[in-house]
Amino acid sequence: MRIGYKLFAEGYGPREIVEQAVRAERAGFDFVEVSDHFHPWLFSHGHSGFVWSMLAAIAERTERVEIATGVTCPFLRIHPAIIAQAAATTALLSQDRFTLGVGAGERLNEHVVGRGWPSVTARHEMLREAIDIMRLLWSGGYHSYKGEHLVLEDARVFDLPEHPPRVVVAAGGEEAARLAAESGDGLFATEPSSALTSTYRELGGDGPRYGEVPLAWAADEDAALESAHELFRFGLTGWKVQAELPNPVNFEAATALVSREAMADVFGYGPDPQRHLKVVRQFADAGFDHLALINAGPDPEGFFRFFETELAEPIRNLS
Secondary structure, three states, X not given: OEEEEXXXXXXXXXXXHXXXXXXXXXXXXXXEEEOXXXXXXXXXXXXXXXXXXXXXXXXXXXXXXXXXXXXXXXOOOOOHHHHHHHHHHHHHHOOOOEEEEEOOOOHHHHHHHOOOOOOHXXXXXXXXXXXXXXXXXXXXXXXXXXXXXXXXXXXXXXOOOOOOOEEEEEOOOHHHHHHHHHHOOEEEEOOOOHHHHHHHHHOOOOOOEEXXXXXXXXXXXXXXXXXXXXXXXXXHHOHHHXXXXXXXXXHHHHXXXXXXXXXXXXXXXXXXXXXXXXXXXXXHHOOOOEEEEEEOOOOHHHHHHHHHHHHHHHHHOOO
């Protein structure tokens, strides 16, 4: 079992995100991952730094820990040729410690360039074409491409790593799991769904399976649950909502009635390691082998110490 730490770039400024990545490496995490967003989910988050700048800084400040996007949409806000170049450069800076997590995106981040918001079917088609374009460019030389949705004209990425970045595809349903199996090198998900991992494997997927595990540490249960509600209540809306709302104000409205009790049903929270491990086991039992731990608690340093002393060994012993 490989264990990662979710860098919550919507809740902390870019310099703090880099410092947390350094601390995660020191705590013994195998990887860190960070979302590629233009907007935060909620106004109260207050941050949303440019992921590629943060990844470059993390690559230079760390030595061992792997880094990943969790995830980037490589076809609307940014063309896949630019993502291919950014991913190749990040792989070089990190000395092949980089994994490119990709997905079909959220309106929250992608509508800002005024290109509209395609249907989920069209976005999956665009994602498949984007992966094809990136792999072409990572193969070296000049390439052109004309797909149903995306075009590449006479382009070449000059600085390439020895091995192309691994592409892990986010899935919230069967069609995306199929895309991950057919076009990706791994699967990424945010819920402990054995249906997703089973579909991925049945369709030929044999790569790593990343899952984001919702936790919130604090020495006091009420403080942990309150922080989880403040920071991550948007996560309970589900992907059919998360993918469609355009701005933080809409998520503020959509989450107005999410209760702390609802958060308690999903999160491991408070000081009891067994409560956290119960949620972790749901992902392990569902077939995930790369677990990215979210800390929605108010004290990142406290969570790192909690991980070192209470969580690391039990999680590594899961299978």
